[in-house]
Amino acid sequence: MNTLWSMSTGSVRKRPDAEEKTLSGELRTSPLRASTKKQLPSIPKNAVPVTKPASPATSSQSTNGTHASYGPFYLEYSLLAEFTLVVKQKLPGVYVQPSYRSALMWFGVIFIRHGLYQDGVFKFTVYIPDNYPDGDCPRLVFDLPVFHPLVDPLSGELDVKRAFAKWRRNHNHIWQVLMYARRVFYKIDTASPLNPEAAVLYEKDIQLFKSKVVDSVKLCSSHLFDQPKIEDPYAIVFSPWNPAIHDEAREKMLTQKKKPEDQHCKSMHVSGLSWVKPGSVQPFSKEEKTMPT
């Protein structure tokens, strides 16, 4: 592939609007315990972390529990934690980037490297409900409706719900949605499709299905360099290979891979110490020599 996607680097990131939204106070406990726990009052709408003198009503409530004002921090951090989990998963060929404006909207792209959809590059957007993690499952919408039984031919929305009938906090994570999105291109499921045509073709006329898929993949590729569907400084933008820019960037990425240690070391000088032999729990059990200084 001769393209390299690059993201415009926005200015300093502001607090996303998400912070202005509030968490619904409806809490769900783990299923087995739910019945024994009392429900807590919801946090008042529009509670923001700063300023407003609390009204008597809310203050009496929140003296009971947490400061309502910290709520947005939880949401923001939860999403950041979700993002960290995505990074940990290292899903092959899947890249996401939270938007500049809201932590509840993530831009992404999937590269399909094998199978029917080989060479497909599909951009998408993930929408996370603002009552996350207690709401429905996130939605995932492809920029262009890929020809696929589970993708709505008009809106481009992937049928995520079928895999996550009920979104359970602690159990379901956004990386799973992304993994699912990738999976549907390798394991094609035709049951109760959003795109019946695709489903039928897949079942009845695989050749035609294949050629439609190829067309669809081509179509997506031909629109690769389009402006992002949603304007956002952190939207994923593709541009033709420009050696002046991209060669250097690629070089950097490749060298960074070789010695990530050095890269980090420059920014953080600290190194811890250890003389514990792996597997041992005795201090100073390691053989002498070679501690990095």
Added chain:
Amino acid sequence: MERMSWLSKLTPRAGGQRAPRSASLQPPVTADPETCLMVFKNHWAQVLRILERRGSKPAPDDLSAVRNNTYQMLNLLAEDRPRGDGDRSQEDGDMACGPILEFVAAENLLERLLCWHLQGDFTEERKVEQLKLYEMLISQARQPLLRHKPVLTPLLRLLSVCAEPASAPLENSLVLLLNQLCVSVAREPAILELFFHSHTDQGPANLIIFSLLIPFIHHEGTRGQQARDALLLIMAMSASNRAVAQSITDNSYFCPVLATGLSALYSSLPRKIEVRGDDWHFLRREDWIGVSSLVLFMNSLEFCNAVIQVAHPLVQKQLVDYVHNGFLVPVMGPALHKTSVEEMIASTAYLDLFLRSVSETALLKTFLRFVLLHRHDNATILDTLVGRINSNSRLCMVSLSLFRTLLSLNCEDVMLQLVLRYLLPCSHVMLSQKRAVRDLDIYGKTAAKFLSLIPRCCRPESPPPPPERDEEPPARARAHGSPSADPLPAPKPSTPSRLSFFMRQASTAPPEAAAPRSPGPPAGSPPWPGPRDEVAELDRNYLEYLRDARRSIDRCAWACRVWSAPYDGEDPRAPGPPPDPDSPPERPLGPPTPRTKKRGLPEEGAREVPGGPLGGDEPGVGGSGPDPRDGGTLVNGAHAAAEPGRPEGDVVVKKVRRSTQGEGEGSGGAPNGAPQAQPPGWEPLPSVDSLLEELLARAPAEPPGSGVSIEAFTEELREIEAEMRNGGVGGSPAAPPEPPDPPLSREEEEAFASFATLSEGDAGTGRALPRPPDPLAQVVASPPRAVGPPPSQPFTGPFVSVLFGKLENMPHNSLYVNFLLTGLVAQLACYPQPLLRSFLLNTNMVFQPSVKSLLQVLGSVKNKIESFAASQEDFPALLFKAKKYLIARGRLDWAEGPGATPALRRPDTLARSRKPSLGELLLRHANSPTRARHAAQLALQGLRDGGLHPLPPLAHPARHGEALRVRNAVYCAVIFSEFLKELAAIAQAHAVTSPFLME
């Protein structure tokens, strides 16, 4: 950072020093070489005439004639250039000698001159003269001279004549010449070989350089510095030359003298650290730079550090061993166990300083090994130090500082001994919870829980103080005639160190870490404008805490990547036997102070938590089993015992070990069998002994018998060696397999199956839930290997017990103790190891009944504060003032702080006003700098007028105790609330730590 860097200091000195002098002395002989040679021969002829006049004593005239001619000759020799000259001559290894040098060699001129001197009355004065001449010759020569025997041999002979201790001028010249020699050798390492092969009557030539320099290792002033520089050059050469290294370790006293010299120097350090401020808790550079004995010690320690940095591993190892066995064990150990509190404080502060100053890993390792493993009086140093946290007074603060230093090293071994090994068996959690150790709280529930512990009386919603009392800014209000008999020294600004209290993480952390913690009181933001805004602002500093937490955790996680294991409950496995053979629970940890008796509170506090809007489901605290309130044991299994300060009856103050003498000798002879390998004809160097004697003469006497016997010493050494050998090579853990690239790996399929519900089926029926919510089901399911026989009483270790005990006591601790204490706990909470993280921060964890959680401890503090607040009718006003005061304090610090160069001594007035800054961070978001400064000045004004103290002045000396109690409690309320925010932020930040940092 006070880390040592010797080489940077050294380089310029070695190179550039000579330049000016050679320029000024340059003789006018730019004449052609032949002429120079003629002149030289002429001088020599005159000298020769005198030299050959045998028998009769040289007349004074002769002396001066020889002196003058020699001076001229040596100048000419220095100017002599190799034949063929040119710049390329430098490159030829075997370039021809210059004509004069050739002549000198042929005539063996220098040797004959020296012989003549030696025959006569070779006074010190004449020695000095000769030394200076040689020094000039060597430093200014245009060609390598030392490689020529006719130069080298007389030089070495001269040196050997100067071996005896002598007057200062002679020593100065001697050291300078030796320094010059070392510089030359460093420039031309090949000469070193020659040194090896030429013998003097003092043994091999290289040894004489050593033996002459060694006595000056610990000297102060330029002489000592030059000697150390010179030695360091040789050490650096040893790095690439094993023979040199071997001769240093086998045939010289270098390492023993260096290491035991530390002992001698240590013994002359002040036993008691004179400090005026109550907030003093660690030695900063400004504190010790004026104490000459400490400077001397630090110079030598710094030198050790530098030697280890540059020397050959052989030398490194020997020196490190000597430091351990010749300094740490015989001197530091007993010093830390002195009976008087003052001495304990001093030695703890010294140890802390040393740990902060040492930068070389090998040396640090030896210090840490000493702290962690060495036993003195049957307890490891570590345990002793841990116990002292429990003491009152400054000893507690100094100990906390020491642990701050230890924690900031991010050292696996330290953490293992302090905490992790107690957590490894996972016996502190309920069986069903074992797998939850690795859980990350990604929804901020822990944070919510911590924040919910902010005492009601400290929250913004709490009723504002009655307006009439606060109409006037408290600063001014107080300024009027409050006879301040402050028991709390806060406003008394005269600490010698001008510590930054609130910069709790500062001392050893990298610069960006040095940013003080977010501070400032939490709540109490009444909706009025004016001075109240500042206080109100404290309510909004959570973002700062989040930022700080992120930074600290990132740094810690990054540092810990060199660790051997993740400590996630599975790797490493706990060893079979219970974790703590070393410090059995009955070890004295100090009693709970009488005030901590009320144990019932914590539970209530914790139970209250579920009220948090986000804390809906908590199997944790609510169901945490039997109430541990019975209070028979201290927190988490630690037991009460006597204050570690030792029985009061035992007042005999032991003097600092006199036995260094014995050690010095013992270590010279015993370890490594080294000196036995003496070459024939080699004799012990008298100068070393005299040095030791001299050094030890300064040390106060110690009753005989209390020293460590040589047998014990060698025994210990043998043990250590055996231990080192037994280490075994450990393979590093295999790298995790690359994520599979092919379409859908099996793992992926499985993972997918575990969370996805492709069919319409109920989500709940998914098999293989990562964590079945039903504990019972899990007990059944948990693999048998996990079910080790739990030790009878789960114990999370003395360190945690002491910290928790001290935390519970927060309302009674002084402001300063609380700063250090909360800082330490926060530091601990930043460690990313799941075992530790889950123990401190996972509020859902169900612990064994006997194990108290941090949350419970904090809950109890919360209750104490609330009940105090309820009993104190003017609490809101007091709290407000306390906040204001702390902010003002921080502001003062800020106003002077960040821009100014920290090390400079400031004029006294300024220094005085500088107070540690809780509010430092706060100022980052103060609306306007001018406003901030104005407020600061106001507050300062208040201070100067002697009035600004937020808490009520004492009407009556008899009520001192009561006022102190009130003060501590009110400050505690402020700190506690901030601490909770800090912990909450840390808990949140853990969930977003980049996985790249930990790979």
